[in-house]
Amino acid sequence: MHTLIEILFVHHDRQKAEAIAGGVEQMIREEEEVFSRHLPESPVAGLNMAVGSMKVGETLYFALELCEAMRKETKGYFDIAALSSFGERPAYKCIPSNHSVVRNSPEVMLDFGGYAKGYALEKARQMLSEAAENSALLNFGNSSVAAVGTHPFGEHWCISPQRNPEMVIHLRDSALSISGNGLSGKSHIVNPIDGKTAVKNYDLGVTGKSALLCEILSTALYAAPESEYEKILASFSGYEAVKVY
Amino acid sequence: MSEKIGRRSFLEALGEFGMASAVLASFPWLQSCKTGKEQGITSEKVHLGIIGTGSRGQYHMTNILNFVPEGQIVALCDIYDVNLTAAAEMVPGAKLYDDYHKLLEDKSVDAVIVTTPLHLHYRVTLDAFEAGKDVFCEKAMAHSIADCYDMYQKGVRSGQIFFIGQQRLFDPKYLLAMEKVRSGEYGPVVNVRNYWLRNADWRRPVPSPELERQINWRLYREYSHGMMTELACHQLQNGSWALNMYPEKVTGSGSIIYWKDGREVYDNVAVIYTFPNGVNMTFESVISNKHFGMGEQILCKEATIDLPASRIYLETPPVKSGIEQMIADIEAGVFSNAVFAGTSWNAETASADTGLAIMPEAQGDGSVEIMQAFCRSVITRRQPEKILEEAYYASAFSLLGDEAMHRGEILTLPQEYRL
Numbered sequence: 001m002h003t004l005i006e007i008l009f010v011h012h013d014r015q016k017a018e019a020i021a022g023g024v025e026q027m028i029r030e031e032e033e034v035f036s037r038h039l040p041e042s043p044v045a046g047l048n049m050a051v052g053s054m055k056v057g058e059t060l061y062f063a064l065e066l067c068e069a070m071r072k073e074t075k076g077y078f079d080i081a082a083l084s085s086f087g088e089r090p091a092y093k094c095i096p097s098n099h100s101v102v103r104n105s106p107e108v109m110l111d112f113g114g115y116a117k118g119y120a121l122e123k124a125r126q127m128l129s130e131a132a133e134n135s136a137l138l139n140f141g142n143s144s145v146a147a148v149g150t151h152p153f154g155e156h157w158c159i160s161p162q163r164n165p166e167m168v169i170h171l172r173d174s175a176l177s178i179s180g181n182g183l184s185g186k187s188h189i190v191n192p193i194d195g196k197t198a199v200k201n202y203d204l205g206v207t208g209k210s211a212l213l214c215e216i217l218s219t220a221l222y223a224a225p226e227s228e229y230e231k232i233l234a235s236f237s238g239y240e241a242v243k244v245y
Numbered sequence: 246m247s248e249k250i251g252r253r254s255f256l257e258a259l260g261e262f263g264m265a266s267a268v269l270a271s272f273p274w275l276q277s278c279k280t281g282k283e284q285g286i287t288s289e290k291v292h293l294g295i296i297g298t299g300s301r302g303q304y305h306m307t308n309i310l311n312f313v314p315e316g317q318i319v320a321l322c323d324i325y326d327v328n329l330t331a332a333a334e335m336v337p338g339a340k341l342y343d344d345y346h347k348l349l350e351d352k353s354v355d356a357v358i359v360t361t362p363l364h365l366h367y368r369v370t371l372d373a374f375e376a377g378k379d380v381f382c383e384k385a386m387a388h389s390i391a392d393c394y395d396m397y398q399k400g401v402r403s404g405q406i407f408f409i410g411q412q413r414l415f416d417p418k419y420l421l422a423m424e425k426v427r428s429g430e431y432g433p434v435v436n437v438r439n440y441w442l443r444n445a446d447w448r449r450p451v452p453s454p455e456l457e458r459q460i461n462w463r464l465y466r467e468y469s470h471g472m473m474t475e476l477a478c479h480q481l482q483n484g485s486w487a488l489n490m491y492p493e494k495v496t497g498s499g500s501i502i503y504w505k506d507g508r509e510v511y512d513n514v515a516v517i518y519t520f521p522n523g524v525n526m527t528f529e530s531v532i533s534n535k536h537f538g539m540g541e542q543i544l545c546k547e548a549t550i551d552l553p554a555s556r557i558y559l560e561t562p563p564v565k566s567g568i569e570q571m572i573a574d575i576e577a578g579v580f581s582n583a584v585f586a587g588t589s590w591n592a593e594t595a596s597a598d599t600g601l602a603i604m605p606e607a608q609g610d611g612s613v614e615i616m617q618a619f620c621r622s623v624i625t626r627r628q629p630e631k632i633l634e635e636a637y638y639a640s641a642f643s644l645l646g647d648e649a650m651h652r653g654e655i656l657t658l659p660q661e662y663r664l
Contacts, residue, residue, distance in 0.1 A: 158582030
């Protein structure tokens with residue numbers, strides 16, 4: 001995923017701890033092999049090159065269906081085809097009968113970057129929870145954070161954004177995703193409605209139960225105009241957005 | 246860790262960093278560091294005579310006895326019997342002289358190590374050439390630029406092996422740092438800072454008043470130029486190395502501010518050397534405050550290289566992971582918040598670290614290596630390239646800096662003294 005991944009958890013058995021961390025790493029590598037459009041052998045790379053329909057595996061098919069559902073729920077602002085030239089939406093069709101997918105045109109390029117990060121983070125959080133770890137923190141590239149349980153010495157995990165270290169966000173069996181230009185000022189989020197790069201004078205954080213939904217929502221909200229925030233969030237109970245100046 | 250760099254094959258150690266060939270290309274005098282086996286040397290030994298057996302002479306003797314199997318000390322000379330006796334105890338059986346001319350007549354001596362007071366370097370070295378001896382002379386080369394120049398020319402013409410004790414030329418950590426600087430890895434050099442701070446009177450005990458000037462020769466201008474020839478001479482090479490050019494002009498100021506005990510040399514100096522490209526190099530020294538000790542820093546656009554500490558400080562250090570900080574806090578039993586959440590992390594920005602060690606294993610200051618190289622050069626009869634030029638300019642510019650302070654002017658090295 002070409003990003004920094006950190007896992008913090010407390011365990012009395014070092015060997016078991018290393019095995020858990022190793023399992024998470026293995027899972028992330030497997031997800032990358034599916035979702036990376038930069039790996040020539042990945043299904044996503046194949047789909048972006050396919051002529052006509054292409055049968056895909058269960059994981060990718062589920063992702064494509066979910067992403068289309070999320071596109072609709074976010075009023076079109078979360079779109080894995082946002083990097084494609086502005087055109088017809090949905091940009092692809094899923095064919096349930098044989099789990100195949102067909103793009104609307106050869107210009108459609110699907111990018112699962114945000115989705116894959118949130119999806120892998122969510123799976124990692126579940127893996128740590130199932131390993132009976134009630135105190136863990138996962139950081140994917142600083143922009144996506146998931147908490148299992150609480151800090152060993154507190155009632156929650158306290159996370160502060162780089163942009164505003166005075167701000168403290170409390171996490172407890174929940175997640176945080178931050179989207180924006182960061183301190184560098186370089187924008188990489190495209191508004192899929194008008195095809196322009198989204199530029200705002202703040203970063204946007206979303207907290208909630210699912211790391212995947214946090215990722216999707218922070219991307220969608222940053223791409224959307226502020227007037228759309230409430231409408232988008234109305235469909236997602238338990239998720240909150242915060243502007244970070 | 247007992248077999249550290251500097252106590253085994255120097256070039257082999259550099260090779261472990263993938264640097265041997267690159268360093269050899271940039272610093273040709275290091276060819277003389279090749280081991281005897283690499284140079285086809287058998288078991289031949291260089292028979293050495295030590296002229297001047299004071300602290301520096303005994304320092305070299307210790308290195309030779311412990312780390313330079315190619316050298317064998319066979320003769321010692323000093324006019325001060327206290328030092329000569331102490332040295333003789335280190336090498337029982339060595340022939341003892343109180344007149345260096347007699348030592349030079351000794352046919353069993355192949356090469357001499359000149360560790361006399363500065364004002365004697367010129368005469369002793371030239372006499373040694375006349376006697377057909379190879380010479381390792383301590384820095385600074387001589388008491389005047391004219392004498393340095395004459396020593397250089399006569400040394401070249403003599404065909405003898407001739408080293409000046411600029412040990413930094415053989416210090417592995419300096420060499421690797423300089424190679425990095427000259428490669429442009431850290432952007433252009435924008436400044437060079439050297440300083441040497443002590444808090445002591447720089448005196449040595451004098452058993453009898455008439456020996457004051459003989460023993461404390463560093464304090465009198467007839468014999469020494471004080472901080473410039475004893476300290477600056479070590480450090481002024483840094484700018485020339487880093488920039489691959491020599492200074493164009495120098496100015497500075499010095500005075501006696503604290504040790505007003507009859508000495509003639511300054512006890513504080515501040516000198517600025519300017520290179521042809523406009524980059525400045527400073528040398529500052531005080532002997533009434535030692536807080537910051539000794540420092541030699543190459544300031545590049547993208548990093549600062551601390552030469553004695555062998556560390557590099559990047560101008561834009563990567564942000565330390567907030568998770569790492571939180572782990573440290575948990576291990577310390579602290580409930581803290583982590584500051585790291587932000588927009589996506591870029592892998593390209595995390596390839597380096599602050600205060601990066603250049604060569605953590607490096608040991609010593611090059612004194613052993615330069616003596617090994619000298620002995621190997623004597624055996625192979627190959628004078629290393631550039632070593633004498635580097636030494637000459639280090640001495641010439643230290644003397645020019647002293648002259649600039651005393652004249653209160655901006656000086657350039659006269660054309661007739663450029664090599």
